Amino acid sequence: MCLAIPGKILSIVSPVDETFRQGKVSFSGIVKEVNLCMVPEATVGDYVLVHVGVAICKVDEEEARQTFAYLQQMGELEEIKPSD
Amino acid sequence: MKYLSEYRNPGLVQQYLEEIQRITTKTWTLMEICGGQTHSLVKNGILEMLPSQITMVHGPGCPVCVTSTDVIDEAIYLAQQPNVILCSFGDMLRVPGSKKSLLEIKAEGGDVRLLYSPLEAVLLAKDHPNKEVVFFAVGFETTAPANALSVVQAHKMGVQNYSILASHVLVPPAMEAILEDEENRINAFLAAGHVCTIMGLEAYEPIARKFKIPIVVTGFEPVDLLQGILMAILQLETGVHKVENQYARAVQRAGNLVAKQTINTVFEISDRKWRGIGTISQSGYEVKQQYRQFNARLKFNLHLPQTEEIGDCISGDIMKGRKKPFQCPNFGSNCKPDTPIGAPMVSSEGACAAYYHYATTLKQVSKTKI
Numbered sequence A: 001m002c003l004a005i006p007g008k009i010l011s012i013v014s015p016v017d018e019t020f021r022q023g024k025v026s027f028s029g030i031v032k033e034v035n036l037c038m039v040p041e042a043t044v045g046d047y048v049l050v051h052v053g054v055a056i057c058k059v060d061e062e063e064a065r066q067t068f069a070y071l072q073q074m075g076e077l078e079e080i081k082p083s084d
Numbered sequence B: 001m002k003y004l005s006e007y008r009n010p011g012l013v014q015q016y017l018e019e020i021q022r023i024t025t026k027t028w029t030l031m032e033i034c035g036g037q038t039h040s041l042v043k044n045g046i047l048e049m050l051p052s053q054i055t056m057v058h059g060p061g062c063p064v065c066v067t068s069t070d071v072i073d074e075a076i077y078l079a080q081q082p083n084v085i086l087c088s089f090g091d092m093l094r095v096p097g098s099k100k101s102l103l104e105i106k107a108e109g110g111d112v113r114l115l116y117s118p119l120e121a122v123l124l125a126k127d128h129p130n131k132e133v134v135f136f137a138v139g140f141e142t143t144a145p146a147n148a149l150s151v152v153q154a155h156k157m158g159v160q161n162y163s164i165l166a167s168h169v170l171v172p173p174a175m176e177a178i179l180e181d182e183e184n185r186i187n188a189f190l191a192a193g194h195v196c197t198i199m200g201l202e203a204y205e206p207i208a209r210k211f212k213i214p215i216v217v218t219g220f221e222p223v224d225l226l227q228g229i230l231m232a233i234l235q236l237e238t239g240v241h242k243v244e245n246q247y248a249r250a251v252q253r254a255g256n257l258v259a260k261q262t263i264n265t266v267f268e269i270s271d272r273k274w275r276g277i278g279t280i281s282q283s284g285y286e287v288k289q290q291y292r293q294f295n296a297r298l299k300f301n302l303h304l305p306q307t308e309e310i311g312d313c314i315s316g317d318i319m320k321g322r323k324k325p326f327q328c329p330n331f332g333s334n335c336k337p338d339t340p341i342g343a344p345m346v347s348s349e350g351a352c353a354a355y356y357h358y359a360t361t362l363k364q365v366s367k368t369k370i
């Protein structure tokens, strides 16, 4: 349950204040709303590890790619599938 | 069993395996803390690739496994209230409380919902002002910032019909409890990568010193795990015991300061009862007084009777590293993922479910009745 999935920040908004710093993050094409307040240094184009809807740290792009490919191969990406 | 060539970096996997083999001269028992690591070790067949002198035992780092039946009973009680929407992460639904599981309550008409994030629960509360929305906040340090943030957000948005049922558990006190156990035979720990992304390394240093035990903060992929194991064995074979960081690409020494601050804003450290293990002092988070209106225990005045864990589930022995899942008389017979007796058979991160699902990768298990 401590799984964290890497994704790329596409855009950032802070609707009320920094606590609500929210971004669109692409997980290899699947785009989700992610809270970015724990990674104040992260900007558009950066890669972050996301755990239960909150980004917990930045990672570099190559790392993000490889981790994502691994999780995909292992079938561990259930939670970011678009819900219907 | 997977072929080496299927791994992200088959050459490295091979190199690490050879190096581990080369330097290992004695028998060693290592515990990985995190259920995600247990899952990865078993699913990738790594247990079978390691030299026979190295035994991996599987720690308590699976929130589904350690959440006490008392707290599950509290969640069930809340889900049975007519105006409550009880929200939870998926795996928690199937874990048996003292009598029932949340899934059964849902089948009986309770409004139990699966969410991906506690922040979604705040929005749900905003959209349903006539309902009380409770988030079942389980998890280790990795999940604590998100749960704390949900409270801060609800507070700032003036959402009054939101609360959390906090059942947070902390890794370092559990490690100490395991090491203090008379029967302990663990020589080194692989600490949980993402827990340390949040909390950093500092809490582990006193443990490494006091118990003279190597602690290597480790990631989740096969190469990470093998590198973490190699680093731990190197320390053991050379008589060193310190905290090392294998997962530096996601873990900084100080952790994530904003996340720690958010946790400290909302939570305070409290005693916590661990399923199968018992109460460990100062091993959990509870909602602070300042945010008491978001504490479901106070809001709903929860005073349920404490229950004794009954049955012959040996999950405590497994999570303390004394036994392996297939040593449980119920494993694969009375206790299976569809009909779990104990919590480690529910979540795929639980050692019992991992062994059951990937039994074909484990020679040890294939000798048993499966």
Ligand code: SF4
Pocket: B312, B313, B314, B315, B318, B325, B328, B329, B330, B331, B332, B335, B336, B340, B341, B342, B343, B344, B345, B352
């Ligand atoms: S096999 Fe079932 S009963 Fe035995 S320890 Fe695992 S969860 Fe408990």
